[in-house]
Amino acid sequence: MKPFLPTPLLSPLAGIALNNLRRVVAPRVFPVRSFTAFAPSAPRIYAFAKYTSKKKQPNMTTMATTLKGEPLDKAALESLLRRRMFYTPSFEIYGGVAGLYDYGPPGCALQANIIDIWRKHFILEEDMLEVDCTVLTPHDVLKTSGHVDKFADWMCKDPKNGEILRADHFVEDVLEARLKGDKEARGQKVEEKEEDPKRKKKKSKGHEALKLDDAVVKEYEEVLAQIDNYNGEQLGELIKKYDLRNPATGEQPSPPVAFNLMFQTSIGPSSNLRGYLRPETAQGQFLNFAKLLEFNTGQMPFASASIGKSYRNEISPRAGLLRVREFLMAEIEHFVDPEGHKKHHRFHEVEHIELELLDRHTQLSGQTKTKRVSIGQAVRDGTVDNETLGYFLARIHLFLKKIGIDQNKIRFRQHMANEMAHYACDCWDAELLTSSGWVECVGCADRSAYDLSVHAKKTGAPLIVRQRLDEPKVIEEWEIELERKKFGPFFKKDGRAVEAAIMATTQGERGKLAKELEENGKVVINVPGVGDGKVEVSKDLLAIKWQKRVENIREYTPNVIEPSFGIGRILYSLIEHNYWTRASEGGDEARGVLSFPPAVAPTKVLIVPLSSNKDFTPTVRKLSQKLRSAGISSRVDDSSASIGKRYSRNDELGTPFGVTVDFQTIKDGTVTLRERDSTRQVRAEEDEIINAIRALVEGTKTWQDIESELPLFEGQDVDLTLR
Amino acid sequence: MKPFLPTPLLSPLAGIALNNLRRVVAPRVFPVRSFTAFAPSAPRIYAFAKYTSKKKQPNMTTMATTLKGEPLDKAALESLLRRRMFYTPSFEIYGGVAGLYDYGPPGCALQANIIDIWRKHFILEEDMLEVDCTVLTPHDVLKTSGHVDKFADWMCKDPKNGEILRADHFVEDVLEARLKGDKEARGQKVEEKEEDPKRKKKKSKGHEALKLDDAVVKEYEEVLAQIDNYNGEQLGELIKKYDLRNPATGEQPSPPVAFNLMFQTSIGPSSNLRGYLRPETAQGQFLNFAKLLEFNTGQMPFASASIGKSYRNEISPRAGLLRVREFLMAEIEHFVDPEGHKKHHRFHEVEHIELELLDRHTQLSGQTKTKRVSIGQAVRDGTVDNETLGYFLARIHLFLKKIGIDQNKIRFRQHMANEMAHYACDCWDAELLTSSGWVECVGCADRSAYDLSVHAKKTGAPLIVRQRLDEPKVIEEWEIELERKKFGPFFKKDGRAVEAAIMATTQGERGKLAKELEENGKVVINVPGVGDGKVEVSKDLLAIKWQKRVENIREYTPNVIEPSFGIGRILYSLIEHNYWTRASEGGDEARGVLSFPPAVAPTKVLIVPLSSNKDFTPTVRKLSQKLRSAGISSRVDDSSASIGKRYSRNDELGTPFGVTVDFQTIKDGTVTLRERDSTRQVRAEEDEIINAIRALVEGTKTWQDIESELPLFEGQDVDLTLR
Incomplete structure (x- = not known):
């Protein structure tokens, strides 16, 4: 009936299950990291993982919720993001270009803070070797990696x-x-x-x-x-x-x-050197493997990492920041010995962490229900293939939690067999729930030895690890010795064919031949094309001996576990997860709030003088200066709007703290500190407030701690001025 | 004799002076920021500033010195940089591509630290609006800016x-x-x-x-x-x-x-949309001007800033990091009202700062001697055009000082008339002295209103500031009123020509005509092509009145002061400025040291267990963990090399501090802290040492402070183990 369809990879029953799944589970958005399903055996046109996946999520509008669990008014959020310049279409005054966005000041600061936390959480914490490789990449490199032939859409x-x-x-x-x-x-x-x-x-x-x-x-x-x-x-x-x-x-x-999907260009004046903008940062890391290993004094395992722009010339990008042509990635390549079950020496630190897992078996049975299990359990029962992969899944989870991703909107979805490249033994995506459904924001794949192998083969560079064996390895096996002086003259023109046939024998055959040689003084070898196909070789031409050999060095190509982060997608999801309106508190519906954690918030403090009275100026200036010295970003709003309105405007930017300078300040040097989410305030001396802010931003104290330490301020609820 | 030569811009005498200059002053390396000399009136082929300047520095080898003033052995430094993977040619296993370099772990950390300090020093300190715009840029934008036609070499x-x-x-x-x-x-x-x-x-x-x-x-x-x-x-x-x-x-x-020099590509699947990789980050900032102004609640002046990669397809790049095809820039666009002498409200904070200035008059007289003057004096005497430009020169100087640039190897060189675009009223480069001569690392130019004007003209977007005037502006002038009902029928087909001639009159002419009209009841107007060229117009067709008009809004296109930083060049110069060898102290000649300031050093602390004894492991692990929590990067070297050798290896990476864990540590919890440059050590309890390191890295204390606070440790001079 459909003779041109490919052989189904799943049973008819599984097909139906998948069919149900298609309409309820997977994201309609393309993965950031889609390389995981790209394999040499893949169809010529590269269909990477869910790159071609357009499985949809029904009723997304009703599913998307605010931080407070109310339905998300996406139009209101988008209006806020545009109005406050989180991001904006690039070249808009020239009509714009699809799939290209500029980050305005709050988006840019948010991105910088996410990257800063990422760098501390992964690179500093794990002593990873950060590299910064070029975007411009010559043709040969991407030909070898397979991108030139296969990184395409129809x-x-x-x-x-x-x-x-x-x-x-x-x-x-x-x-x-x-x-x-x-x-x-x-x-x-x-x-x-x-x-x-x-x-x-x-x-x-x-x-x-x-x-x-x-x-x-x-x-x-x-x-x-x-x-x-x-x-x-x-x-x-x-x-x-x-x-x-x-x-x-x-x-x-x-x-x-x-x-x-790669952007092509020419490098140098002669136009002979074809080049591309890299579609991922990974290749630069692989090409530097030998130098990185040396930098790491030859020690394995180790990881390299890179933060940088990558480029994909999407055919028709839509969906805002979720699908763009130029995007920031943060990628880790963790190099590990394929022997020894890919254990991880810090796995014990994370094994208790519980994740929402959606494994491939559940998906194949048409279900979408996640299981909440500890990563230790998941590795023990084989749901997650190995400790290193499990370790990174837990670390990814902790990172997402740290920056403020809603814990109820994360899941880890395992790739199914037909999504995954043949070399991958396991692959999981961290998916975040947004108004566009579940969006793949982090991929975590085992790329095996594929990349290092193909580049080593192409260039001859030794992209391998030479491991000195603690105990030399003793190898015993049958070895052939030919009496060359006699062998050649004896067989003349048939010599090479006979020799090849002898050398091609297996260890098992050699065992038998050795016995035969000992017993009969000769052996009979099958040599097609020589005489009747059977050749006698006597023991004066040939010896077969049980030999012992000692190896001190083991050479191997490491496998690669690759956590790969799409920063733009994470940033957008983070915004949605932290958005809510004061409507739920009976306030003005239009009063949007972005409840970013202090560490990630674009600006930490809003400084608000009560009025434009010049007496406040020195205090405001001194306060700004002190916050700056403490490395805390602040902005002053000395406009004529009411304090409540000024705070409200700033809630939209996600600024967690507000400091009011009023007439009391001039008398006794105290200021009020307001917390964005609760709108509650404390009052204390300027330096105490600055220390409190520093502790809050660094995460060493919570707002509850501050409320218990400093006197509450209720005399003048600035928010009442708006209500 | 040379009829094809361009008209000399300088007098013959000046030409000779310049000729001397050519061989003694200017860098042979091309400027990072060369756009300053690009003007619409420039020759069709864009020769930007010193882009084509190849003026050379004689005896560079003898001039280049180490931090200690000894002659620089550049081969030894380059060997160190290669060996320790500061940077490396990209795609080296594929034979490499000229002008493309990857940063290895120390280079990458150095770059990240420079950027971090830059962001705090400029963006945070000045409340600048950071944006992150795309590298991909459509043809039309760069056509308007002039790059498509003029950004070229021959x-x-x-x-x-x-x-x-x-x-x-x-x-x-x-x-x-x-x-x-x-x-x-x-x-x-x-x-x-x-x-x-x-x-x-x-x-x-x-x-x-x-x-x-x-x-x-x-x-x-x-x-x-x-x-x-x-x-x-x-x-x-x-x-x-x-x-x-x-x-x-x-x-x-x-x-x-x-x-x-721009890399070209196609955006989208139809290949219709020609695009380029941006040659500078500035254009993205200009295009977003209206949104940025709104974000800044309409207040002027303000600055935007951007950190990102730019691309120039150099014809034949050489000179390592000093001239590359893909490079990181940090650019500020400070938008300022062209009226009011470009005052800066924080100029008083920097006016005492002294800079080494090489002004254009000195250069034109064939001299290269810099003058050390305060920036306040330089602005007062007109050497530097205005306060805003002066403010940024001082701020650039402070930034370079902060990251560890040698104060004796900075100068600010003013562009000469023939280097500078006609719209620039002043332009200064911060040049750093390296083994390749004086290298332009930061440009600071006044781009005037050029960019905003051309984009506004092309797109119709209002890239202007509308300023509500404090006092409405009263304008009084002669205005023409035509009695249209009679005027048309009277002049018939000549009506338009006569009207145009009347409207084209100047204020001065109108004053005379008004008098004539009052006295004679008519005026005579010159209208070429109508009758004998003179036309009588009577007072029933025309009135000329002295009218008063009130304007409340002033519209203007801001001028742009642009400090533009080439991060790769700064990074390379920083390395040269901080390099020396222990040779000067009688030690081993090969013992290179990179004396980066703690804030900028790639890694802050080396942790050295005395031996591979397992008893040290828990302490080492705890120490690493504590440093990480404090946000301080550290590395452990538990190799079997002597402590002296391990410290020596790390001096090459510029790690400022070393902590030794020995048997005493296990007894009493004390560790030693070694300072890289002096190799002196103190000993104290672990937490005291961590606090000391934190203070040193944050710059709140110097090593002298630490030596005065904590007991010196001399029992076991680890460096002696090497000598």
Whole structure:
């Protein structure tokens, strides 16, 4: 019936399970780190992990919630982010370019703080070797790594309006529209998804309430279940078979062609040296492996790490910061001996940590329920393959927790067999729940020895570890010795063929031959093409001896465990997770708050003089200066707005603390300190307040501690001024 | 004699002075920030500032000194940098790519620390608005900014071996070789320069001891003095006129053609959107000006800042980190009202700071002697144009001092008239003295309103400030009122011409016309092409009144003061400035030391257990953990080398402090703390030592303070173990 479809990787039953799964679990957003499923045996056109995965999350709008558990008003949040310049489309005054965004001051500070914590949490904590490699990469490197041939998506073109469509997205969109029309015709409830309005509008054109045959529905669902497995030709055949047409024009698009996702350029003046912008930071780390190992005085295991921009020329980027063409990555390459079960010497420090795991077996059975288990248990029972992988999953979890990701909106999802490259023994994604569904924000994969091996093979560079064995390894085996002086002259032109046949014998065969030689004084060897195919070799030409050999050095290519972070996606998820409005407290609905933890907040302190009275100026200036000296970022708002309004404006920026300078300050040098989330205040001398802020920002004290140490201030609730 | 030469910008006398200057002052290395001389009126091919400047420093080898003032052994330093992986050629196992370098762990940490200090010193201190804009930039933006047309160098090709030469470098090299040959033939001493060995070898081929006519010598010197002023055609004519040949082949290269220095690529799948990798971060900041102004609640002045990679496709990069194709920049765009003499409200904080200034007048008189003056004095006497520029020069100086740049190897050199774009009223470079001469590491230019103006004109976006005037501005002037109902019918087809002629009158003319109208009841207007060119207009068609108008808003385009930092150049200079060897103390010559200040050092503490005795392990682990919690980077060296050797190895990495754990530690919990530069040690309890380290790293205490507080340890001078 569908002769062109690939051999299903799953049983028909599993196919149906997956089909259910498709509509309820996986993110519609592409993974940051998608290299994990890229393997030499993958189809020529590289379909990396969930790169082609467009599985959708129903009812996202109702699922997305604020920090306080209320439904998320995404339009209000987006208005806030635009208004306060967290990020903005690049080159907007020139009309903008899809998939490119600039970070404004709060976004930029948020990003810098996330990176700072990342660097301390991973690099400093683990003595990782940070490197900063170039983005510009010559062709040969990415040819070897496989990106030149395989890092591509399939695209097709509308013959009428020239619109370029990503083939798999197109097939999926049209089939889903038909299924939706069928449901409507049957009077069933249709799930609504939150997505790009332009896209929605376009799709609605192609969506009519038209009942389909039951068999057709089943066929469409089966196609959608394995949409990730089709290559370009197969997608083209699906388009023809089902007569899929672009809703915008009513035309069938052209057959899909490969579109490599790397940005290409030329290096140097002669234009001979083709180059690309790297699609990941990993390759630079692999190429420096030998130097890094030497820097680490030859000791294994060790990790390198890199923070930098990478580039992917998406065919049609949407979804804001979640899918962009230029993005900041933070990647770790942990090099480990493949022998010894990839133990980790600090695993005991994290084994008690509990994670929400969604393993592959659960997914294959059509379930999406996560299991909350300790990482120690997960490694013991084999859910997570090894300690090193488990260690990093726990460390990733701790990092996300530290920066303020909602603990109820993290899960670790294991790749299924058809998502994962053949060399990977295990692969998990940290997914964060947002208004766009579960978004892969961190990938944690075992890349095995693949990269080091291909680069070593191509260049001849020894990307290996030479380990001096504590105990020399004694090897005993059958060895062949030829009496060359006689052997050649005896066999003449057949000499090489006979020798090759002898040398090709296995240890088992040699054992038998040795016995035969001892017993008969000769052996008979099969040498196809020489005489009748059987050749006698006597013991004056040949000896077969049981030999002992001692090896002092073991050479091996390390395996790589790679935690890979998409900083932009984490940043966006962090914003959503920390957003809420005072509406839930009976206040003004428009009063958005971003409850970032102090360490990650773009600015730590807002300084608010009660009025524009010049008497406050020296105090404000001194306060700013003291905070600066303490390395704490602050901003002064001396506008004429009420104090409540000024605090409220700043809640939108996520500033955790506010200091008010009033007439009392001039008398006794005390100021008030306001905490953003509770809006509660304490009052104390300036230096005490600065110490309190420092402790709060460094995380050595909580607001509760401060409230218990310093007198509460209730005389003048600044927030009342707004209500 | 040289009809194709451009009109000299300087008098003949000044030309000779410059000629002397060329050989003694300016750096042979290209500036990081070269945009300052780029102006719309510049030659079509953009020769930016010293981009084409190849003025050389004689006897650099003897001039370059270590931190201790001894001659610098550059080969030894380079060996150290390679061995300890400060940086390394990118893609080395694939043969490398010129102008691309990867930073290894110490280089990467050094870079991160420089950036961290930069961010605190400028962004935090001044409440600057940091943005992070994309590197990918569409064609239109860089077309408007002028980069597409003008950001180019001239290159020519050797017809025999295909070698590509930068035309100005080629002309300069060959003429200099001839002058050198002439000097040798005259038996004069020839100055030796330190440079790329490949280049040197190539040049020596073309260099024969051949005496030239005095007139020829003079002519060559005049050409070299103005080498920056030639365009491609002129360089081509010089090549023909003097029959300049590539020493490698003996051939005359092809006529120069323009080579744009931007890396080009295509954005999106249709390849229609041409794009470039940005050559500077500035444009992204300019395009966001309106949003940034709004973010700053409309208040002026303010500054934006950006730290990020930029790209220049150099024709033939050499000189290591000093001239690369991918580099990290940190740029500030300070937006200021062009009225009011560009005062700066914090200028009083820096006015006492003394700088080494090399002003343009000194240079034009052929001198290179800097003047040490306070920036307050320099602004008062007009050497530095305005307070804002002066403020930033002082702040740049303080930053360079803070990170550990040698105070005797900084100067601020003013651009001369022919280096500077016409819109710049002043421009100064912070130059650092290295083994490659004076290297421009920071540029500080006044870009005027150029960029905002051209982008506003192109896009129609209002890149302006609307200032509410404190006192409304009253404008009184002559205004024309036409009696339109009668005017049109009266003049019929000539109406428009007559009206245009009337409206084109100046205020002065209108005053006279008003008087004429009052006296004669009519006026005579010159209207070419209408009748005899004179037209009578009577007072029933026209009134001319003295009118009063009130303006409440003033609109203006801000000017931009731009301090722009080349981080890689600063980093390399910092390494050279802090390098010395213990040789000067009678120790082993090979014992290199990098005396970075603690705040900037890649790693702060080396932890050294006395031996590999397992009893030390818990203490070492606890110590590492405590330092980590305090945010202080440390590394453990538990190798079997002697303590002296281990410290010595670490001196090469610039680690300022060492902590030794020995048997006494196990008894009483005390450890020793060693200071890198003096190799002196104190001994105290672990926590006291950690507090001391923290104070040293934060800069609140000096080593002298620590020595006065904690008991000196002399029982076991670890350095003796090496001597």
